[in-house]
Amino acid sequence: MENMYDIRQKRAEAPISEDCKHFFDDVYPKLLGNTSPKYTIEDCCSVPLFKCSAGSLIEVNFEKQNLKGYIPPIRLNGLQYLSFEGNQLTGKIPTQLGELKNLTFLNLIGNKLEGTLPPIFQSLTKLSVLAFSNNSLTGVIPSQIGSLASLSLLMNNNNFTGQLPPELGNLSNLTYFGFNTNRLEGPVPSGLWKLKYLEFLDIYSNKFTGQIPSEINQLKSIKLLWLGENSFSGPIPTTIGDLNQLNSL
Numbered sequence: 001m002e003n004m005y006d007i008r009q010k011r012a013e014a015p016i017s018e019d020c021k022h023f024f025d026d027v028y029p030k031l032l033g034n035t036s037p038k039y040t041i042e043d044c045c046s047v048p049l050f051k052c053s054a055g056s057l058i059e060v061n062f063e064k065q066n067l068k069g070y071i072p073p074i075r076l077n078g079l080q081y082l083s084f085e086g087n088q089l090t091g092k093i094p095t096q097l098g099e100l101k102n103l104t105f106l107n108l109i110g111n112k113l114e115g116t117l118p119p120i121f122q123s124l125t126k127l128s129v130l131a132f133s134n135n136s137l138t139g140v141i142p143s144q145i146g147s148l149a150s151l152s153l154l155m156n157n158n159n160f161t162g163q164l165p166p167e168l169g170n171l172s173n174l175t176y177f178g179f180n181t182n183r184l185e186g187p188v189p190s191g192l193w194k195l196k197y198l199e200f201l202d203i204y205s206n207k208f209t210g211q212i213p214s215e216i217n218q219l220k221s222i223k224l225l226w227l228g229e230n231s232f233s234g235p236i237p238t239t240i241g242d243l244n245q246l247n248s249l
Contacts (some may be wrong), residue, residue, distance in 0.1 A: 018055075024039075027072055032067060057076050059082075071091065084111065093117065104128050111135055128152065131153075133158070138158070146170045163184065199221050217239035224247070
């Protein structure tokens with residue numbers, strides 16, 4: 001069995017990839033802010049926060065690391081999974097994230113990010129989870145998000161305004177739609193009431209108006225349906241009784 005000295009020696013002798021150099025030279029110092037670093041470049045690809053394949057960083061999972069800086073441009077072409085959940089990152093979401101074309105999971109929940117959503121989503125065609133809840137993001141929801149084929153959306157507890165774009169009804173494989181506690185208004189796009197794979201629809205505490213349509217019974221997979229604290233009008237459709245999977249209303 002190898003002892004700890006041998007493991008450290010092999011780690012020190014292993015070649016450092018360009019991805020690791022970029023992350024520790026250009027990204028990690030900006031993320032830290034005034035927080036002392038916990039990791040060095042020798043930890044890249046060898047601690048659970050990182051996952052590498054053929055020298056490329058494919059996963060960066062820096063959840064709850066007390067990061068107090070900002071998100072700089074990240075140029076990791078092979079990156080598939082990026083999470084900075086539960087830190088204290090400030091500033092805006094950089095437009096350069098749109099260059100991470102292999103990204104499938106993007107999680108920035110629970111930081112202090114502000115500003116509008118950048119125009120990055122049209123190029124992130126592989127994205128399956130987009131999670132920006134519990135920040136201070138503002139502005140409207142871009143229609144580009146509706147072009148993503150398979151997605152879970154978590155945008156709760158921000159300051160988004162305006163109407164939801166009708167393109168969101170095109171997310172035919174959508175399973176989770178969370179936009180509670182924002183300032184969204186107007187009617188809910190008709191397509192959202194017809195997504196047969198949607199399991200969680202949470203738009204609680206906004207300013208939505210209009211009627212809840214009888215087509216709501218097309219939400220065949222819905223388990224959680226939170227529509228309260230809005231300004232819907234008209235009766236609750238009787239077809240809601242057709243939702244056999246529903247367990248939270």
